[in-house]
Amino acid sequence: MEAVSDPQTAYRAHGPALVRKAERMLRSREDAIDVVHALFADLIPRWNKSVDLPYLYRAVTNRCCNVLRDRGTRARLLEREQTSAAPIGRVRLDDEVVGVALIAALAEQLDEAHMQVLVARFVDDMTQDEIADHLGLSRKTIGKRLDRIRETVTTLRGAA
Amino acid sequence: MACIGEPISWPRLERFAQSRADATIAAHLAQCPACAQCLGEITSDVVALPPLAVPAPRRRTQWWWFALPALAVAAIVLLLVIPRAPAHRDNVASIKGVGDVTLGLVRDRAGNILEDATTFARGDRWKVVVTCAPGLDTEIEVFVMEAGKTTADHPLAPARIACGNRVVVPGAFEITGAVANRICVLVASDGDTGTACLTVTPE
Numbered sequence: 001m002e003a004v005s006d007p008q009t010a011y012r013a014h015g016p017a018l019v020r021k022a023e024r025m026l027r028s029r030e031d032a033i034d035v036v037h038a039l040f041a042d043l044i045p046r047w048n049k050s051v052d053l054p055y056l057y058r059a060v061t062n063r064c065c066n067v068l069r070d071r072g073t074r075a076r077l078l079e080r081e082q083t084s085a086a087p088i089g090r091v092r093l094d095d096e097v098v099g100v101a102l103i104a105a106l107a108e109q110l111d112e113a114h115m116q117v118l119v120a121r122f123v124d125d126m127t128q129d130e131i132a133d134h135l136g137l138s139r140k141t142i143g144k145r146l147d148r149i150r151e152t153v154t155t156l157r158g159a160a
Numbered sequence: 161m162a163c164i165g166e167p168i169s170w171p172r173l174e175r176f177a178q179s180r181a182d183a184t185i186a187a188h189l190a191q192c193p194a195c196a197q198c199l200g201e202i203t204s205d206v207v208a209l210p211p212l213a214v215p216a217p218r219r220r221t222q223w224w225w226f227a228l229p230a231l232a233v234a235a236i237v238l239l240l241v242i243p244r245a246p247a248h249r250d251n252v253a254s255i256k257g258v259g260d261v262t263l264g265l266v267r268d269r270a271g272n273i274l275e276d277a278t279t280f281a282r283g284d285r286w287k288v289v290v291t292c293a294p295g296l297d298t299e300i301e302v303f304v305m306e307a308g309k310t311t312a313d314h315p316l317a318p319a320r321i322a323c324g325n326r327v328v329v330p331g332a333f334e335i336t337g338a339v340a341n342r343i344c345v346l347v348a349s350d351g352d353t354g355t356a357c358l359t360v361t362p363e
């Protein structure tokens with residue numbers, strides 16, 4: 001884990017990577033910057049040694065999910081997604097590159113723990129071992145959560 | 161675009177973009193156009209982050225700040241509950257057995273009566289009134305002292321009065337001169353004495 005000394009240093013060092021991550025979820029550079037900037041602004045008063053890079057990645061995931069749960073913002077991002085450049089789809093969920101619509105739909109069905117696994121696997125393209133290390137969980141737990149995510153996607157498609 | 165094997169995750173690519181230290185990733189990138197393109201996106205990307213304003217540290221709140229409301233309430237209670245010593249007034253004499261005897265003056269100027277007047281002119285007539293608790297009586301002797309003099313005039317004869325509200329001491333007198341005068345009553349009862357005075361100034 002990378003050491004993160006203080007908010008300003010961390011913001012300069014990891015801000016761009018976190019913005020790119022948020023942009024992969026939201027498909028909007030402006031919204032991604034807003035998410036990351038707001039995260040650091042909120043963290044400044046309570047910055048401590050427990051704030052490391054994995055923590056920042058998880059926090060960005062949570063904040064992006066919250067953005068997508070907001071119906072007004074979601075509609076705007078979905079509209080914008082149509083015109084934004086499609087990401088390089090290296091890891092797919094049931095042959096589908098996970099986009100704004102699917103993340104938003106799953107954010108309403110799944111809890112935070114499952115959303116973290118979903119984003120780590122299908123947005124950040126992490127392996128199950130990487131996710132287990134990133135979230136401090138066993139690989140078996142990650143596998144179970146991925147199964148639950150796939151079941152939910154199947155249910156969503158059935159309902160659609 | 162598909163990866164040739166297991167894709168290098170974005171966090172690993174981000175780290176690699178900074179250090180280029182991982183030989184395994186370098187080997188994969190050399191053969192995988194998909195992952196190489198992802199790395200290219202990272203290295204060619206410029207993120208314009210807005211400045212992060214770090215607020216000035218807040219001043220530590222002093223412990224007593226939280227006690228201020230309680231202290232304010234306590235102060236108000238003390239003011240209301242603790243009996244305050246009566247401010248000494250020059251025109252009141254406290255006599256044992258009689259209590260407070262308050263001196264008052266009445267000025268008669270050509271028929272115009274003014275109570276508690278503080279100025280005098282030639283021809284004014286003054287009467288002395290005293291107030292003390294009803295049901296008691298006390299000896300009253302009026303004397304007047306001009307400012308700067310050490311001797312007093314006794315314009316009225318000593319009198320024994322029955323206490324009450326603004327009881328008029330028998331007799332009236334005039335004040336002359338161009339300096340201030342102190343009009344006093346010496347009050348006596350059962351061996352205890354006290355003096356109450358008022359100052360009147362020339363107009």
